[in-house]
Amino acid sequence: MNYFAGTLSDRYGRKPVLLAGWLAAVPVPFMLIYGQDWAWIVGANVLLGISQGLTWSTTVMMKLDLVGPSLRGLAMGLNEAAGYLGVAATALATGYLASAYGLRPVPFLLGAVFIALGLGLSVVTLRETRGHSLVEARAHVDAHVHAHGGLTDLQVFTLTSFRDRSLSAVSQAGMVNNLNDGLAWGLFPVLFAGAGLSLGHIGLLAAAYPAMWGVGQLFTGAASDRWGRKWLIVAGMFTQAVGLGITAASHGFGPWLAAAVLLGLGTAMVYPALLAAIGDVSHPAWRARSVGVYRLWRDGGFAVGALLSGLLADVYGIPAAIAAVAAVTAASGLLVALRMRGNDHAPR
Structure with a gap:
């Protein structure tokens, strides 16, 4: 899905791919809460992988669209730090919730909240950034034969x-x-x-x-x-x-x-x-x-x-x-x- 995130965002724009990634994640917490056999867990992980590939790759592309060459490293550092610190914080939070309330359903409700926030913010606040890359492309100077x-x-x-x-x-x-x-x-x-x-x-x-x-x-x-x-x-x-x-x-x-x-x-x-x-x-x-x-x-x-x-x-x-x-x-x-x-x- 990382690969398809790139090809689809070049064809249809970044925001539609990001929204598709969040929509793919919507069933995941409920499949984990109500799943009665291993197939539900496997299916939830497949959808989570689709969502992860589309959303995280697209946010990386959007930041690269928005920042200039001199700030790419800073932007990528902030992006990756936010992601992996979020992983660590959520692991601690869900561990506490699981110990206090059991494995299901409470810990996975936190995931549902995150998905709702991600989807809502993407719909309301994010604007398409592909135009920035097209403007940059017109002024881009590159020594590569394939540029x-x-x-x-x-x-x-x-x-x-x-x-x-x-x-x-x-x-x-x-x-x-x-x-x-x-x-x-x-x-x-x-x-x-x-x-x-x-x-x-x-x-x-x-x-x-x-x-x-x-x-x-x-x-x-x-x-x-x-x-x-x-x-x-x-x-x-x-x-x-x-x-x-x-x-x-x-x-x-x-x-x-x-x-x-x-x-x-x-x-x-x-x-x-x-x-x-x-x-x-x-x-x-x-x-x-x-x-x-x-x-x-x-x-x-x-x-x-x-x-x-x-x-x-x-x-x-x-x-x-x-x-x-x-x-x-x-x-x-x-x-x-x-x-x-x-x-x-x-x-x-």
């Missing part, structure tokens, strides 16, 4: 995924970054519980990573505007690799907490810079489609990371699986250093 608005969807896909050095480097880095997330959310709690940590300590470790990630993006996005994207991305990938390496080699709450902070810091360094880099390099006429392709690869990393780390852990053990992903992350950072053009950053 025109006549690219097909397939051409945008291949350019973003493989052919353009910077776009392809960013796409693979985004995928590896979320591969880390799939690993962390899947295997870290199992590792910590197996080491005998209390539930309280496991909760702190689970919170430290996204908290550092969310707060850090308030600063790292703006830093990428000032210092450029490339080396912040490279440093962030290596920082994540170090955090994963410490997790694999250590045993105990203290070292694991330090590793979680490093992993969150590294993720904060790369997340807004990667999105801003896509906006820097892609032409405004097909930028939304390029963002959709990037997010297709990036969020695909969640699934790849969960499957890959689970298979490796079954065969070689959890520390070996984490060490392998650390090596992949370092290699990804090296690939960005070698392949991404150093002058592809705002302002230009």
